Amino acid sequence: MTRRETYISRQARRLSHGKIDRRRFVMSALASGVTLPTAMSLASRAEAARPRAGGHLRYGLAAESAAPLMAALTRNWLTRIDSTGAVTGDLAESLAPDAEGRRWQIALRPDLSADRVVQEIETRWPLALKTQLERIDTGPARLSLTLKRPESAFDRRLAQDDAGLELGHGLYRAAQDTPLHLTRNRDHWRQDAGHFDAITLQMSQTARARHNAVMTGEVDAIDQVDPRALAMMGSLPHLAHVTSAGPGHLALDVADPELRAALRHGLDRQVLLDRAVLGHGGVGDDSAARPDSARPGLSTFDPDRARAHLERSGYAGAPLGVAHDGTAEAERLMAALAASAAQAGLRFVTGGDERAPIRLHLSRDIKPGHQRLIPLWCDDLVVHAQTLAAPDGRRRPADVALHWWFA
Numbered sequence: 001m002t003r004r005e006t007y008i009s010r011q012a013r014r015l016s017h018g019k020i021d022r023r024r025f026v027m028s029a030l031a032s033g034v035t036l037p038t039a040m041s042l043a044s045r046a047e048a049a050r051p052r053a054g055g056h057l058r059y060g061l062a063a064e065s066a067a068p069l070m071a072a073l074t075r076n077w078l079t080r081i082d083s084t085g086a087v088t089g090d091l092a093e094s095l096a097p098d099a100e101g102r103r104w105q106i107a108l109r110p111d112l113s114a115d116r117v118v119q120e121i122e123t124r125w126p127l128a129l130k131t132q133l134e135r136i137d138t139g140p141a142r143l144s145l146t147l148k149r150p151e152s153a154f155d156r157r158l159a160q161d162d163a164g165l166e167l168g169h170g171l172y173r174a175a176q177d178t179p180l181h182l183t184r185n186r187d188h189w190r191q192d193a194g195h196f197d198a199i200t201l202q203m204s205q206t207a208r209a210r211h212n213a214v215m216t217g218e219v220d221a222i223d224q225v226d227p228r229a230l231a232m233m234g235s236l237p238h239l240a241h242v243t244s245a246g247p248g249h250l251a252l253d254v255a256d257p258e259l260r261a262a263l264r265h266g267l268d269r270q271v272l273l274d275r276a277v278l279g280h281g282g283v284g285d286d287s288a289a290r291p292d293s294a295r296p297g298l299s300t301f302d303p304d305r306a307r308a309h310l311e312r313s314g315y316a317g318a319p320l321g322v323a324h325d326g327t328a329e330a331e332r333l334m335a336a337l338a339a340s341a342a343q344a345g346l347r348f349v350t351g352g353d354e355r356a357p358i359r360l361h362l363s364r365d366i367k368p369g370h371q372r373l374i375p376l377w378c379d380d381l382v383v384h385a386q387t388l389a390a391p392d393g394r395r396r397p398a399d400v401a402l403h404w405w406f407a
Contacts, residue, residue, distance in 0.1 A: 004032045012046040051391070053184075055406040056198045060210045060222035063203045064364065065397065066180070068161060072398050073172040073182055073199065075164035078106060078117075079155050083192075083393040087155045090190075091117065091165065101150040106143040109189070112167070114138035120165040129163060171402065172199060192391075195405035214239065214383050221384035221404075223397040227278040233383050243280065244395040245290060246380030247366060250276065250333060252373040253359040258313035259320070260373060263358070266306030266344030267337070269375050275336035281378040288368030290377045303344035310346065321351025324360040333362060340375075 171194035
């Protein structure tokens with residue numbers, strides 16, 4: 001990037017953040033040698049990146065998405081993770097650990113009662129988090145949390161979903177009579193979120209219902225889009241889509257260790273990724289954390305090794321029973337699984353009882369276990385109206401309601 005491009009990019013950021021006006025930006029661009037039409041176009045682009053308050057977002061959600069999104073919209077956390085991945089304060093203005101990382105001094109916003117925050121901690125925090133605490137001390141707008149064991153990243157732990165507190169300072173407030181309709185809390189202090197005046201969450205049990213709702217304009221955005229429908233919806237000029245790495249994954253529970261090894265080495269995971277989600281995801285390495293890339297050696301595709309493990313398991317020579325929930329999606333995953341294992345000679349048949357040696361799950365709830373294989377991770381796909389705008393780095397389904405705005 002040239003010095004001129006760097007200068008113009010910096011000025012564009014200042015314009016989008018409201019630090020300079022349009023006239024100042026255009027004059028700066030002209031002084032750097034840019035033509036007037038180009039300067040005007042750059043100014044319009046920078047202004048489009050500036051959040052605009054107002055409007056009513058209608059968001060079509062899968063049923064399981066509503067509760068966590070409602071919590072994110074109506075609760076606060078002591079800390080939060082910003083768009084760069086760094087920890088910043090929310091209810092806390094500052095956090096200071098001692099040298100050991102065991103005692104955390106938290107300065108609260110001055111309008112907060114420390115006793116009220118403690119009451120919420122005792123009510124809302126899960127047992128696993130509360131049992132990390134040895135004691136809580138309070139003072140005027142101040143908390144001191146002493147941990148049983150040092151934890152250097154405790155400030156990041158306080159930003160996780162299950163550490164939310166209901167103190168009435170959330171971005172939005174739910175209506176009493178229609179809890180899925182929310183209005184903006186105009187007294188909230190955050191400037192980077194909560195741009196819509198109102199949000200209505202519309203739950204749908206099926207992906208097809210959500211697809212139809214966004215295509216017909218009944219809603220402005222939808223989550224959990226079926227990858228097979230993405231190309232068709234992407235051809236519509238009033239729609240666009242964004243992709244993010246989500247928690248959705250395919251899990252195979254296999255109790256027999258030899259059969260588990262046969263599957264680990266007998267699945268061509270790239271074929272599984274392409275067939276199951278049309279490439280909208282990532283290859284898994286069987287761990288409970290989505291990897292950037294599969295760890296070398298753990299999940300290497302090796303048909304000969306797979307066949308050897310299958311022989312030792314006692315399941316060779318017959319189709320392997322797979323229990324699942326019986327949905328059309330599960331049957332589609334079965335077909336993808338069969339295609340990925342064909343080269344290793346593994347065959348599968350639906351077996352719906354507890355005696356089936358393999359249990360298949362498509363889930364967003366990560367439950368690690370030594371008997372579980374996770375060969376596939378699924379991306380989160382959001383389809384939205386072109387009238388919506390998003391800041392850089394905010395592509396998750398929850399970000400639509402939290403950080404987007406109408407352009």
